[in-house]
Amino acid sequence: MTIKGLSTSFVPLMICVAIWRQGPAHADEPLLERDVLPILARQCLGCHGGLRQKGGLDLRTIPSMLKGGESGAAVKSGDLNASLIWKRIAADEMPEGEKKLPAAEKAVLKGWIAAGMPTVAQRRKHADPLLSSHERHEPQQVAAAIDRHLEAALSEAQLKPAPLSDDAEFLRRVAIDLTGRVPTASQAAAFLDSTEPDKRAKLIDELLASPQFGEQFGRTWRDWICPPELPSDPNGGKQPHKEAQNFGAWLGSRFAAGDSWDTIVRQIIEVDGEIKNSPQVIFFGLVGEGGKPTASGSARAVASLFLGVQLQCAECHDDPYRDWSQDAHWALAAFFRKTTGDFNKISEGPPSDKKKDNVPADSAKLGQITIPKSAFKNAGTAVQAAFLGGKVFEPQSDSALRPPLVDWLTAKENPYFARAFANRLWFYLFSRGLVNPVDDFRELNPPSHPGLMQLLANEFAAADFDVKHLVRCVCNSTAYQRTSRVTPDMTESTTASLTALFGRMPLRVMTADVLYDSLKLAYGDPKLDLRAIDPKDGNTNGESAPVADAYLEFLRRFGTNEEDATDFTHGIPQLLTMINHPRLLNGSKSLDEFLKAKPAPAPEQTIEWLYLTTLSRRPTSEENADIMAYVNKSSDLAKSYGGVLWMLVNSSEYLLVR
Structure with a gap:
């Protein structure tokens, strides 16, 4: 859509924005993100978006509309007669x-311009977080504020x-959630x-103080940062599995020790040296190409993981649907222009002569990077380092570029850093972020609960990015402690609405890591091996050649894949493994130890132990009676109890996290 040479093209775009009415004064008011942009996307952005701007007009944002194109400003707030777009549409x-x-x-466009072109961001700009910023609060205070935010939205939705x-x-x-395994009996x-x-x-305090908390959060962030790619044969894969696991262990040690998030991120991004001394060296190799760091890959990963924004589309051209230009992507990438190495070693030295996107040969000015030939637009253009959405950075000497980036990144004033972590934590605990996807903060994708988002970000920054403090605050909330159970009077739509508004906890399936560690506890086997077994010769034999390591094979079979290490799959192959594997059918070392106790446990005590070990509850009287009847028919008590254990670990209640 232009003022000169008007044209239009259809752009299939779905813009889904979770929005709450802001009260009676604004209830029927058209808003940019919710009402206007979907219309512009269908009719206009193909010619006036990030990829193409006919007549010099960009209609993605209000500033670009006000700037206008060759005919001047496209709109004027509150003035229909002075808004060229409206005059031509009318x-x-x-x-x-x-x-x-x-x-x-x-009518929507007319009402929006006449109302002063209101946006969700404006209406929510001053959303009250309920607690003062710049001040750390007690966990119960924060938990209560969390509940007030959520209850207000639930009340509004009746x-x-x-x-x-x-x-x-x-x-x-x-x-x-906090230790990655079910509790012991x-x-x-x-x-x-x-x-x-x-x-x-x-x-909650006890679990946060346990070493298992560090292990669980370490491997969770390991998988978010660098999902391990698992080979389909024992020796043919060359991915650094051991190094990735060491990186997860290093992260776990930092979380367990109580290191602040800004400290951990600084140690990741500023790392120099060899992997044997610094396991986080693997980060740059895994987010680069072919095991080697690239400036663009590093910029994308840092933006996604630590800032909560997506820059991948802006690598080759301005993002059509986000307010990130190609310059913004490469300005951030410039901070990594001197980072070289591979999986095993990282250093930041003088640029080489090789024409890589991370070390361009023609960057004469300090802190500049050249857009590579592979880019869709502006190949060969030099871009100066700049903080995302902020000022240009001009180094005064040929010193390291990553430290000043981290200084900006982890500053409490940085609007991205605290909220990116807080949103990922919310996603981890509630299976859905306040912003979804978790790395897509933008004007067109506002938080479902903006005041709550601001509360969590403020508290995290005020607490000096204390991870355990924020976890403690959320887990103490009523919202986190609500049941996932559905009552007979709840309709499907009510259940879905409650889940979407965090009015109930969603059901989740155990991740592969959690299931593996929980089975190890139940069976008393720290090296539990559930690889497929060929009964003829005892050799491993699966649907494809299994991985030599039992743990990695379990992750491969039960959900870890090259696309998303947190994607858990439970289908026919997994079901057959759980039901038929001899290791799960032939008893448990933990159960054997329990049965050897003196005096010998009564049948009721053993049944109770089995339920506590697997489901973290005692059996109902009906369940107890049924199992007693089954056990009493058996001539081999140990074997019958093993059968009960097998039944419990194959139950939906065991595999689900309620």
């Missing part, structure tokens, strides 16, 4: 061709939130039997 002069805007869409989970449901959920019994009023808060 006269059916645009879009060109036979297809014109329907009356309803014209939805009644789900009740609190019972102790067993909460115990299993929080243990899996003794831990479950102690918690269920406790009558202390604050036992949930105390349990």
